[in-house]
Amino acid sequence: MLWFICILTSSFIFTIHSHNNKCLRHQETLLLQLKHELIFNSSLSTKLVRWNESDECCKWHGVECDASGYVVSLQLDGEAIFGGIGDSSSLFRFKYLQKLNLAYNDFNYTDPIPKGIGTFTYLTHLNLSRARFGGQVPVEIASLKRLVSLDISNYDCWTPREFLSLEYPNLEMLVGNLTGLRELYLDCVNITSFHERNKWSHIVSSHLPNLTALSLHSCYLSGPLASSFWQLHSLSILRLDYTNLSTVQVPDFFTNFPSLTVLSLSNCSLKGSIPSTFANLTKLIHVSLAFNFLTGSLSSTLFEGLSNLAHLNLTGNSFSGNIPRSLYALPSLSELTLRLNQFNGTFKLDNLLSLTNLTYLGLSQNSLSVDVGNVDSRSYGRFQMKTLRLGSCNLSSVPNFIKRSRIERLELSDNRITGEIPSWIWGTQLVYLDLSSNLITDFQKPYHIPASLEHLFLDSNQLTGELQVPIPLESKLRYLDFADNNLSGPIPTFLCNVTHLEFLSLSGNKLSGSIPPCLLENIRGLDVNQNMINSSIPDHFPSDCRLEFLLLNNNTMEGKIPKSLEYCRRLKVIDIGNNNISSNIPDIFSMDCRLQYLALNNNSLEGKIPKSLKSCVSLEFMDVGNNKINDMFPCMLSSSLSVLVLHSNRFHGEVTCNMTWPVLRILDISSNHFSGYLESINFSSLRGMMQWSYVKSYKVGVTLIMKGIKLELEMICPDFGSIDFSCNNFIGEIPKAIGDLTSLHHLNLSHNAINGSIPWSFGNLTKLESLDLSRNQLIGPIPTGLGELTFLEVLNLSYNKLVGMIPNGRQIQTFSAESFEGNPGLCGFPLSTSCSHTDELSPREHEDVEEKREIEWEYVSAALGYVVGVGIIVWLLLFCRRFREKYFGKIQEVVEDMFIAIDMRRRRARMVTRNRARRQ
Numbered sequence: 060m061l062w063f064i065c066i067l068t069s070s071f072i073f074t075i076h077s078h079n080n081k082c083l084r085h086q087e088t089l090l091l092q093l094k095h096e097l098i099f100n101s102s103l104s105t106k107l108v109r110w111n112e113s114d115e116c117c118k119w120h121g122v123e124c125d126a127s128g129y130v131v132s133l134q135l136d137g138e139a140i141f142g143g144i145g146d147s148s149s150l151f152r153f154k155y156l157q158k159l160n161l162a163y164n165d166f167n168y169t170d171p172i173p174k175g176i177g178t179f180t181y182l183t184h185l186n187l188s189r190a191r192f193g194g195q196v197p198v199e200i201a202s203l204k205r206l207v208s209l210d211i212s213n214y215d216c217w218t219p220r221e222f223l224s225l226e227y228p229n230l231e232m233l234v235g236n237l238t239g240l241r242e243l244y245l246d247c248v249n250i251t252s253f254h255e256r257n258k259w260s261h262i263v264s265s266h267l268p269n270l271t272a273l274s275l276h277s278c279y280l281s282g283p284l285a286s287s288f289w290q291l292h293s294l295s296i297l298r299l300d301y302t303n304l305s306t307v308q309v310p311d312f313f314t315n316f317p318s319l320t321v322l323s324l325s326n327c328s329l330k331g332s333i334p335s336t337f338a339n340l341t342k343l344i345h346v347s348l349a350f351n352f353l354t355g356s357l358s359s360t361l362f363e364g365l366s367n368l369a370h371l372n373l374t375g376n377s378f379s380g381n382i383p384r385s386l387y388a389l390p391s392l393s394e395l396t397l398r399l400n401q402f403n404g405t406f407k408l409d410n411l412l413s414l415t416n417l418t419y420l421g422l423s424q425n426s427l428s429v430d431v432g433n434v435d436s437r438s439y440g441r442f443q444m445k446t447l448r449l450g451s452c453n454l455s456s457v458p459n460f461i462k463r464s465r466i467e468r469l470e471l472s473d474n475r476i477t478g479e480i481p482s483w484i485w486g487t488q489l490v491y492l493d494l495s496s497n498l499i500t501d502f503q504k505p506y507h508i509p510a511s512l513e514h515l516f517l518d519s520n521q522l523t524g525e526l527q528v529p530i531p532l533e534s535k536l537r538y539l540d541f542a543d544n545n546l547s548g549p550i551p552t553f554l555c556n557v558t559h560l561e562f563l564s565l566s567g568n569k570l571s572g573s574i575p576p577c578l579l580e581n582i583r584g585l586d587v588n589q590n591m592i593n594s595s596i597p598d599h600f601p602s603d604c605r606l607e608f609l610l611l612n613n614n615t616m617e618g619k620i621p622k623s624l625e626y627c628r629r630l631k632v633i634d635i636g637n638n639n640i641s642s643n644i645p646d647i648f649s650m651d652c653r654l655q656y657l658a659l660n661n662n663s664l665e666g667k668i669p670k671s672l673k674s675c676v677s678l679e680f681m682d683v684g685n686n687k688i689n690d691m692f693p694c695m696l697s698s699s700l701s702v703l704v705l706h707s708n709r710f711h712g713e714v715t716c717n718m719t720w721p722v723l724r725i726l727d728i729s730s731n732h733f734s735g736y737l738e739s740i741n742f743s744s745l746r747g748m749m750q751w752s753y754v755k756s757y758k759v760g761v762t763l764i765m766k767g768i769k770l771e772l773e774m775i776c777p778d779f780g781s782i783d784f785s786c787n788n789f790i791g792e793i794p795k796a797i798g799d800l801t802s803l804h805h806l807n808l809s810h811n812a813i814n815g816s817i818p819w820s821f822g823n824l825t826k827l828e829s830l831d832l833s834r835n836q837l838i839g840p841i842p843t844g845l846g847e848l849t850f851l852e853v854l855n856l857s858y859n860k861l862v863g864m865i866p867n868g869r870q871i872q873t874f875s876a877e878s879f880e881g882n883p884g885l886c887g888f889p890l891s892t893s894c895s896h897t898d899e900l901s902p903r904e905h906e907d908v909e910e911k912r913e914i915e916w917e918y919v920s921a922a923l924g925y926v927v928g929v930g931i932i933v934w935l936l937l938f939c940r941r942f943r944e945k946y947f948g949k950i951q952e953v954v955e956d957m958f959i960a961i962d963m964r965r966r967r968a969r970m971v972t973r974n975r976a977r978r979q
């Protein structure tokens with residue numbers, strides 16, 4: 060042990076004087092050999108590329124030697140190395156290496172961490188972070204007994220791919236052998252054992268009681284925290300983001316780790332309020348408690364002594380009350396974000412005058428009123444502000460002090476800003492400007508849009524006239540959103556000169572004319588929904604088409620779907636619904652089709668569903684309703700379909716294919732010429748409509764590019780199902796299996812030639828809101844269970860051959876006689892025909908009813924949260940939005956009128972109208 064300390068001490072001393080050390084010839088040879096072996100991009104390298112023979116090798120960049128000239132430290136981080144470290148690499152011949160840093164290189168997730176690392180018996184510091192190593196962490200790492208600091212954190216945990224994983228060695232083996240560790244960074248490393256994911260806090264703290272840094276960001280671990288964990292009194296850095304700590308009391312965090320400088324606990328499901336002992340952590344520099352369930356108001360005393368605090372991130376909680384005054388007195392504060400909370404009261408921007416280091420201020424989405432004050436903008440002279448986010452802050456004008464600042468990102472959406480956009484707002488280094496959802500009418504002239512601008516959002520304002528924006532030639536503009544204004548005239552061709560433009564939204568205006576073909580050259584997302592464009596879709600998609608979203612819904616476009624669309628192999632969303640397109644749907648979908656959303660409804664399309672759609676295995680949404688398509692049922696469609704609408708076409712034949720759509724939620728094939736026996740349709744395979752189904756998550760997985768953020772919209776939505784087979788020629792009986800589709804909200808089998816009786820199993824459809832079986836040949840009694848369906852708002856059983864007494868359910872009594880008319884055999888309320896005998900039910904049926912009641916209570920309690928009468932899809936979206944808010948924290952960045960929402964809302968509206976129309 061003494062010997063060990065000596066080595067450490069001597070290396071410490073000699074490291075300081077390393078530059079005096081003489082380069083040993085064999086070490087130099089080895090270094091050159093290493094340089095030769097490593098595969099790196101020499102144009103990005105700053106160290107390796109400058110290693111050469113003429114200099115003293117111990118002075119080479121990234122190299123340090125000890126007194127005798129042996130290399131003891133290699134700092135090869137950020138050298139664009141992407142290969143060349145096999146187990147036989149020269150690297151492993153530096154026997155006395157103490158520090159190795161390969162961070163920020165790119166091993167492409169394919170190269171594993173080389174096993175040769177186990178040969179470095181003197182290694183104290185190993186940094187392999189963000190180097191994109193893949194696969195399993197080699198067991199050899201666990202033999203590096205002298206390690207003090209180990210960092211194998213991964214890169215962007217969000218990209219779907221294999222994580223670097225700790226399996227053998229597992230966490231216990233690793234920390235059990237490396238008892239000298241003081242710093243352990245394992246962000247985004249997959250700790251594969253379920254047991255270890257729960258017991259990690261005990262494993263780490265029992266073996267490493269003197270840890271100073273622990274970083275387990277995005278390892279998806281969970282609490283509770285072991286008692287030994289609270290003894291890690293030396294902790295200075297603690298990052299546990301995305302660890303489920305819902306069982307942990309917040310106060311403990313602050314009393315037990317007095318040396319904390321970095322505390323990062325975002326997305327940890329923390330509850331409760333910040334306790335007063337927080338004020339004792341005077342060394343804190345960086346605090347993130349974003350996206351938890353924290354509540355309460357923040358007392359001013361909490362921050363009084365935190366003179367080192369530079370970053371405070373409390374985004375996405377439920378803090379309320381005033382913003383504490385003590386925050387304005389923190390001398391080091393540079394980033395403050397309190398977005399997405401319930402802070403209230405008035406916030407005076409003048410308060411910030413004392414915060415001369417502030418670069419980021421986020422106050423959006425609270426209940427604050429921001430008072431911009433009347434201080435002369437010169438007072439803000441020393442302001443460093445780079446990002447200012449004052450969305451929904453009750454502002455009536457653009458804060459004037461911005462005039463003198465060098466702001467790069469400005470978000471002022473959802474305020475009451477009227478009139479012209481001041482010409483000084485544009486500055487010279489603006490990158491991001493969001494003025495959406497205000498009352499802006501024009502641009503103050505003259506104005507200069509800086510070339511630096513990448514995002515410009517002016518959607519939901521009151522801009523009128525032709526769209527004219529003087530965008531400089533060298534502009535970096537990528538996202539441009541003018542949706543929901545009053546713009547008219549043609550889509551201007553100057554947009555074609557904006558070479559970096561990726562996403563353009565002009566939806567909800569009064570633009571007319573045509574789409575300039577040149578616009579299609581580079582664009583990735585084009586949204587001109589709801590305008591007055593009346594020419595055809597240009598057949599000018601380039602052969603290297605980059606388009607992912609094409610939204611032309613609700614115009615008056617004519618002509619064909621262009622053949623050149625076939626070049627757009629990255630398309631995820633095609634929405635050409637509600638136009639006058641008349642042609643066949645071209646058979647253009649490629650083998651690697653990525654389409655997820657296809658809406659062609661309300662046009663005059665003819666011909667067949669193209670066979671190549673079969674390749675679109677990600678297709679989730681298809682609506683070709685209200686066209687003239689003349690085809691058989693499209694059995695070949697993707698099994699990932701959630702929504703299929705064929706309504707009102709010329710589809711015909713039987714629906715006999717073995718439907719394997721386990722996530723299908725909405726199936727509308729009404730108003731066609733389908734025929735055949737209803738029994739031959741395999742309803743049992745529609746597992747997505749069964750409440751007990753394991754398929755709980757309804758994924759509308761369209762990646763939206765909105766406000767510069769790529770969002771994978773994965774919506775975990777409650778069960779919702781709808782089947783509409785009405786106005787066809789189906790015969791036979793209603794399959795009992797429909798009664799198992801317990802998440803059905805709408806069922807319409809009307810206007811067919813169905814006979815037999817209504818299955819008793821319909822009493823299980825406890826979520827049913829509308830049921831239409833009218834105009835068929837149904838016989839027998841109405842199942843008593845139907846009388847008990849609490850959410851049923853629409854019932855139509857008219858014009859059948861039903862007999863017996865109308866059941867006495869609370870709900871069924873609310874329907875009028877029209878619901879039952881045209882069934883001469885029916886009697887009882889609300890019909891005027893009274894029943895002659897009252898003993899309609901047999902004893903067996905009584906039992907059935909009792910049994911059903913019991914089951915029903917479960918369903919009712921499960922459905923309690925359901926709000927009747929709210930448009931279901933809108934409701935889903937609201938729910939989903941809350942989900943997104945929580946998990947992406949980007950609520951304001953998701954455009955209010957995002958196209959899916961619009962489309963679904965519109966579709967919902969139509970569905971309601973249509974149903975109403977049919978009911979009359």
Ligand SMILES: *[C@@H]1O[C@H](CO)[C@@H](O)[C@H](O)[C@H]1NC(C)=O
Pocket residue numbers: 141167169
């Ligand atoms: C990185 O890996 C991907 C597949 O994982 C492969 O297609 C690509 O060619 C690799 N790149 C390099 C530079 O090795």
Ligand SMILES: *[C@@H]1O[C@H](CO)[C@@H](O)[C@H](O)[C@H]1NC(C)=O
Pocket residue numbers: 198199201202228232235236
């Ligand atoms: C861990 O240490 C134990 C005891 O010192 C040793 O037997 C074992 O081989 C070590 N494990 C690894 C992976 O080096």
Ligand SMILES: *[C@@H]1O[C@H](CO)[C@@H](O)[C@H](O)[C@H]1NC(C)=O
Pocket residue numbers: 220221222224249250251
């Ligand atoms: C983590 O490892 C487990 C077990 O090998 C695997 O099932 C899981 O998919 C991995 N998770 C990630 C995110 O790579």
Ligand SMILES: *[C@@H]1O[C@H](CO)[C@@H](O)[C@H](O)[C@H]1NC(C)=O
Pocket residue numbers: 238239266267268269
């Ligand atoms: C932790 O530190 C204490 C006091 O400095 C020391 O006595 C103890 O041996 C250390 N424990 C480990 C496992 O290094």
Ligand SMILES: *[C@@H]1O[C@H](CO)[C@@H](O)[C@H](O)[C@H]1NC(C)=O
Pocket residue numbers: 335336338339
């Ligand atoms: C922490 O702060 C409280 C007041 O908030 C004080 O009473 C207590 O003594 C402090 N504890 C430590 C360990 O400094």
Ligand SMILES: *[C@@H]1O[C@H](CO)[C@@H](O)[C@H](O)[C@H]1NC(C)=O
Pocket residue numbers: 325347349350372374394396419421948
């Ligand atoms: C606050 O924390 C959230 C969650 O970790 C993060 O996404 C966001 O970028 C942070 N904001 C700032 C300004 O650092």
Ligand SMILES: *[C@@H]1O[C@H](CO)[C@@H](O)[C@H](O)[C@H]1NC(C)=O
Pocket residue numbers: 379380381403404
């Ligand atoms: C602010 O919120 C607090 C706590 O929720 C409440 O008591 C107070 O009345 C609110 N103040 C204003 C001005 O709305």
